[in-house]
Amino acid sequence: MSVLALARAEIRALTPYSSARMEASGGQVLLNANESPWAPAAELELNRYPDPQPPRLRAALAALYGVEPAQLLMGRGSDEAIDLLLRAFCRAGEDAILISPPTFGMYAVAAAVQGAAVLKAPLDAQFGLDAAALRAQLTPAVKLVFVCTPNNPSGALVPLALIDELAAELAGRALLVVDEAYLEFAGAPSAATLLARHENLVVLRTLSKAHALAGARVGVLLAGAEIVELLRRIMPPYPLPTASVDAALAVLQPAALAQTRERIAVVLQQRELLRAALSALPAVREVLPSAANFLCVRWRDAAGTYARLLAAGIVVRDVTRYPGLHDCLRISVGTPQENQQLLALLRGMAEAA
Known part of the structure; x- marks a missing residue:
């Protein structure tokens, strides 16, 4: 008998949450997890236990x-x-x-x-x-x-x-x-x-x-x-x-918060740029309105688009399993350079079709 037989049956049968990192690894342009595309820096000391609520x-x-x-x-x-x-x-x-x-x-x-x-x-x-x-x-x-x-x-x-x-x-x-x-x-x-x-x-x-x-x-x-x-x-x-x-x-x-505000402004500007550019693509059915740092996009061929992007090193999020989103991919807003790389690839795909 497996030791797992001792565990709760509902936990053994549970379908776990599938994170963006679990669904797709590798790639050079990561636009699937709604992260900030910029990294912070910090100097750390780790020899003491932390305060429970610092x-x-x-x-x-x-x-x-x-x-x-x-x-x-x-x-x-x-x-x-x-x-x-x-x-x-x-x-x-x-x-x-x-x-x-x-x-x-x-x-x-x-x-x-x-x-x-x-x-x-x-x-x-x-x-x-x-x-x-x-x-x-x-x-x-x-x-x-x-x-x-x-x-x-x-x-x-x-x-x-x-x-x-x-x-x-x-x-x-x-x-x-x-x-x-x-x-x-x-x-x-x-x-x-x-x-x-x-x-x-x-x-x-x-x-x-x-x-x-x-x-x-x-x-x-x-x-x-x-x-x-x-x-x-x-x-x-x-x-x-x-x-x-x-x-x-x-x-x-204060300085970091000011930088965050600047980056949010860039994200919002890039979100609208992406929305307009994606909406103009023949492969796109609809770009859903978004107040976040991502866009949920309906595609004529979501599976094929996802596969071609991944093969090119661009990772977006497949959300086709969600109710009402059977034809959707979620695209996080990246840096201006990453967004242009995404759009260039999608336009190239459209021209080759």
């Missing part, structure tokens, strides 16, 4: 996101915050989460690991949040409602007024978890501005995208102090390595 970093992040330090929990990317929320609020075999696909796959994976059911209220035809469908799927078992804005992988933004409305409706029933991993690219106010109004509101932020620290894995949960303290009870003792803390402090310095 005060300097907690204060800097609280200032960045406009909350009190007691309302902030740092962890290993947003993924750890999602996992902690599932473990704290969902009883295996009894409770459920509610998601709006197509959306970030880790919500459902974390629920499956915890043994929580996953209820679904699909996005509308324009990939906006369907509030009526969301309300229709609410049951007493639902403890967490996940809203991703801008949504990954489709790119649409959820209006702050709708988040405010939903949080009020869910009071006493469930937590509304708003994932804002890409909000810096949207030019929109954060749901964190609503924390004082809703004790059941949780906001997820990250330094992985706009702040170029995908490799450091620094995620932030913003919520009422009582939720933060509850989650700390089940959190491992040293969630952030010293190297990650030092890197985060470095990118939160």
Whole structure:
């Protein structure tokens, strides 16, 4: 008998989240993981255990996101915050989460690991949040409602007024978890501005995208102090390595923040350039509106396009398995040079067809 027979059957049967790095390796132009195309620099010392919630970093992040330090929990990317929320609020075999696909796959994976059911209220035809469908799927078992804005992988933004409305409706029933991993690219106010109004509101932020620290894995949960303290009870003792803390402090310095703002401006300009250029290609059916640092693109031949790009060393994200995106590839906005390399290849493919 295999030792794995001792493990939970649902874990053995679980389809794990498939990350961008797992799906495609190699390549010279990496446009598949929504990372910043620029790298930061940091000098590190690693001989001591790190503080579980480093005060300097907690204060800097609280200032960045406009909350009190007691309302902030740092962890290993947003993924750890999602996992902690599932473990704290969902009883295996009894409770459920509610998601709006197509959306970030880790919500459902974390629920499956915890043994929580996953209820679904699909996005509308324009990939906006369907509030009526969301309300229709609410049951007493639902403890967490996940809203991703801008949504990954489709790119649409959820209006702050709708988040405010939903949080009020869910009071006493469930937590509304708003994932804002890409909000810096949207030019929109954060749901964190609503924390004082809703004790059941949780906001997820990250330094992985706009702040170029995908490799450091620094995620932030913003919520009422009582939720933060509850989650700390089940959190491992040293969630952030010293190297990650030092890197985060470095990118939160004034000069680094100014550089980040400049780079965000470049990303936004390049996003619109890519949108216009891709829309003009005969191989493209549609470029979905996006408020993030990526574009979700419908192709006449998504599989063939993906294969030809990969063969040329350009890695994009195949999202055809997501509901409503059967013909889509997601393209992260790269440096101007990388974007031009992508467009040159696609135009060459069109001319050769």
